[in-house]
Amino acid sequence: MFLTYQDLTIRNATAEDAPLLERWWNDGALMAHAGYPNGTGEKAAHIAQKIAKDDDATHRRLILEAAGTPIGEMNYRNLNDGSAEIGIKICEMDRQEKGYGRKFLSLLIAALFRMGYEKVVLDTNLQNRRAQHVYESLGFVKTAVHENAFQDQLGQWQTSVDYELLPQDFITFAP
Numbered sequence: 350m351f352l353t354y355q356d357l358t359i360r361n362a363t364a365e366d367a368p369l370l371e372r373w374w375n376d377g378a379l380m381a382h383a384g385y386p387n388g389t390g391e392k393a394a395h396i397a398q399k400i401a402k403d404d405d406a407t408h409r410r411l412i413l414e415a416a417g418t419p420i421g422e423m424n425y426r427n428l429n430d431g432s433a434e435i436g437i438k439i440c441e442m443d444r445q446e447k448g449y450g451r452k453f454l455s456l457l458i459a460a461l462f463r464m465g466y467e468k469v470v471l472d473t474n475l476q477n478r479r480a481q482h483v484y485e486s487l488g489f490v491k492t493a494v495h496e497n498a499f500q501d502q503l504g505q506w507q508t509s510v511d512y513e514l515l516p517q518d519f520i521t522f523a524p
Contacts, residue, residue, distance in 0.1 A: 350411060352456045354523040357449070359423060359456055362410040367397040369419055370410075373440040382474040384501040413439070413453050420444040423457055431467035432513075448522075450483045455523035458487070462516050475508040488518035 352359040362370065373379060374396070375388035403409045406427060413421040421439040428434055437454060439445045458469050473480045475494065485491075489512040497506040 350405065350409060350460065352460055354452060354456055356416045357452055357456070357523075358414040358417075359411050359453060360414065361403070362400050362412050362422070364397040364400055366412050366419070367393040367400065369412075370396050370422065373422065373438070376440075379438065379440055379442075381501070382477045382480075384474075384499055384507060387502045411457070413437075413449070415444065415449060420449065421453070423453060425457065425461060427466075428470070431465075432470050433461045433466045433468075434470050435461070436471060446479065450480075451486060451522040453523075454483070454487055455521040458514065458519060459521060459523070462519070467516070469514045470512065472509045472511045475510050481510065484512050484514075486520065487514065487522070488520045489514045490518065 350359060350361055371391060371393040374385075374391050377386045377388045380386070380388055400410055408426045409424060411423040411425075412419050413423060420441040421437065421444070423435065423437045426434045435454075435457060437450060437457075439449055461469055469489075471484065471489070473484070481491075491510055492513050493511040495509045495511070498509040499507050501507055
């Protein structure tokens, strides 16, 4: 996948991105919302092996760039029911809360609908209010709240929120 809008690019992750993903995935402050306040502990070599198995039809890790500089990551997974599950992280802290998320999500979601997906789904931690606001601004509808859905690395129970988006409800920020 290679998508662009203004100075933003979404591209397939490659083995060369593995050290960067290792740094991001092992940053506890960045990964706490996903249940990893101590980071994932994954090493670049293992991440590169995962990337090598990515396939457009099943799952794809993506790198987000602004003006040619990597600032985050996305992924999508084919759920084999006409739905794609997505995830996003703006990983460079100084690039968060700048409006990038809406634009990157708009690019990916539009591409997934063009690929024939009939629904896009995602989930987030209930405490991640910023993400919920972004998702809802794009037309996502909250479908479920899962109290005490998982324990993070520190043993703290976390609640997750499920969202879904249908093509007719999609509000794009990257025409």
